[in-house]
Amino acid sequence: MVNKIGIIGAGAFGTALAKIVAEKGIDVTMWSFDKEGCDQINSVHENKKFLPGIKLPENITATTSILEAANDKEIIILASPSLFILDSVKKLLDVPFVKEGKTTIGIVAKGFIPSKDEPKLILETIENYLPGFYRDNLVYISGPSHAEEVATGGFTGLISASKNPKNSIKIRELLSSDSLNVFSSFDVVGVQISAAVKNVIAIAFGVLDAIKERSSAIGDNTESLLLAAGLNEIMSLGKSLGATHAETFTSIAGVGDLDVTCRSIHGRNRRFGRDIILNNILDNFKDYDDLIDNLDKLPYLPEGAVAVGHAYKLAKKHGLKLDIINTVWNILNKNSTPEDEVKKYLKITKF
Numbered sequence: 001m002v003n004k005i006g007i008i009g010a011g012a013f014g015t016a017l018a019k020i021v022a023e024k025g026i027d028v029t030m031w032s033f034d035k036e037g038c039d040q041i042n043s044v045h046e047n048k049k050f051l052p053g054i055k056l057p058e059n060i061t062a063t064t065s066i067l068e069a070a071n072d073k074e075i076i077i078l079a080s081p082s083l084f085i086l087d088s089v090k091k092l093l094d095v096p097f098v099k100e101g102k103t104t105i106g107i108v109a110k111g112f113i114p115s116k117d118e119p120k121l122i123l124e125t126i127e128n129y130l131p132g133f134y135r136d137n138l139v140y141i142s143g144p145s146h147a148e149e150v151a152t153g154g155f156t157g158l159i160s161a162s163k164n165p166k167n168s169i170k171i172r173e174l175l176s177s178d179s180l181n182v183f184s185s186f187d188v189v190g191v192q193i194s195a196a197v198k199n200v201i202a203i204a205f206g207v208l209d210a211i212k213e214r215s216s217a218i219g220d221n222t223e224s225l226l227l228a229a230g231l232n233e234i235m236s237l238g239k240s241l242g243a244t245h246a247e248t249f250t251s252i253a254g255v256g257d258l259d260v261t262c263r264s265i266h267g268r269n270r271r272f273g274r275d276i277i278l279n280n281i282l283d284n285f286k287d288y289d290d291l292i293d294n295l296d297k298l299p300y301l302p303e304g305a306v307a308v309g310h311a312y313k314l315a316k317k318h319g320l321k322l323d324i325i326n327t328v329w330n331i332l333n334k335n336s337t338p339e340d341e342v343k344k345y346l347k348i349t350k351f
């Protein structure tokens with residue numbers, strides 16, 4: 001029986017999972033990048049920056065020492081966003097328990113790690129940094145799970161995916177609770193692609209959703225069309241990259257997460273799409289590279305902005321014509337106006 005774990009990254013989702021686990025009587029040590037946030041969790045038992053208004057159990061403690069958070073823990077969960085996860089992994093290499101392979105590592109980041117190299121899925125990139133025995137042993141945690149609802153006990157389904165069934169079961173047992181229903185999967189490729197590319201589709205959805213407020217040419221029917229076509233693009237890319245189970249795409253990891261990310265008011269990628277139309281947010285950036293370099297300056301993190309660059313390259317490499325991914329790529333590169341890109345995608349001439 002696990003009695004203490006480490007969570008690396010004290011953002012909204014890391015904190016929500018910490019609360020679920022701590023309420024089961026398991027002690028949680030969270031590593032926070034930010035000293036002030038760390039002090040708040042320890043003194044007032046609240047993460048005011050990322051999960052305001054949620055009282056945290058007292059068996060959650062926070063530290064700015066990654067050694068303290070990760071050493072001597074049978075399980076650690078990496079909860080830093082995809083943009084920063086590699087920094088966290090590099091820091092973990094100094095932790096004896098991690099170096100000796102004594103810990104099971106779960107990862108919740110959805111997206112691609114920013115890089116100019118050939119696109120790689122998150123687990124593959126992380127495996128390249130960790131000692132060899134972690135290969136095929138990492139666990140990828142996904143599913144439709146906005147932190148705000150997980151933290152307040154909203155009933156939620158998650159997928160625990162690993163090539164090593166012992167490890168996926170270990171994480172499943174750790175996270176399962178009255179409000180969290182966790183399922184195991186072997187399809188690490190299908191689950192990761194679904195998690196990364198749904199953020200791209202959600203940006204497109206946000207763009208359509210904002211145009212819907214201004215024009216009767218776009219309605220709920222149009223949005224459902226986008227959702228269905230988006231799922232097809234996720235499936236095409238997933239199959240080309242080696243997804244092993246078609247059911248992944250119709251599961252909570254696929255259509256479930258796509259749906260919540262596009263429709264929920266909590267969705268940050270959807271919000272980014274809306275801000276492109278309603279607040280001309282792209283005017284603040286010179287070009288796509290400038291957007292990616294400054295993404296962490298936005299008040300919320302739309303990981304789909306990074307993911308679209310990788311998905312676009314992967315689609316090209318595999319000879320796939322993926323129109324929504326191309327449309328989002330063109331919008332973020334300001335190849336023409338977002339409205340014109342949407343018209344081109346829908347093959348219509350006016351709104």
Ligand SMILES: NC(=O)C1=CN([C@@H]2O[C@H](COP(=O)(O)OP(=O)(O)OC[C@H]3O[C@@H](n4cnc5c(N)ncnc54)[C@H](OP(=O)(O)O)[C@@H]3O)[C@@H](O)[C@H]2O)C=CC1
Pocket residue numbers: 009010011012013014031032033034037050079080081082084087088108109110111145146147148296301303
């Ligand atoms: N939010 C959600 O509902 C869900 C999120 N996820 C995934 O979980 C991951 C984390 O998302 P979320 O919790 O929402 O993130 P948040 O946007 O809430 O938090 C940002 C996080 O980034 C960390 N951070 C900021 N700058 C740096 C840096 N330079 N180096 C290292 N860490 C930094 C912060 O650390 P600190 O607190 O220490 O300052 C904090 O943990 C994402 O990949 C997301 O896709 C998955 C399911 C649901």
Ligand SMILES: O=C(CO)COP(=O)(O)O
Pocket residue numbers: 110143144145146199202257260261266267268269270301302303
């Ligand atoms: O992955 C998520 C919910 O499952 C969160 O999506 P956003 O990053 O768009 O908020």
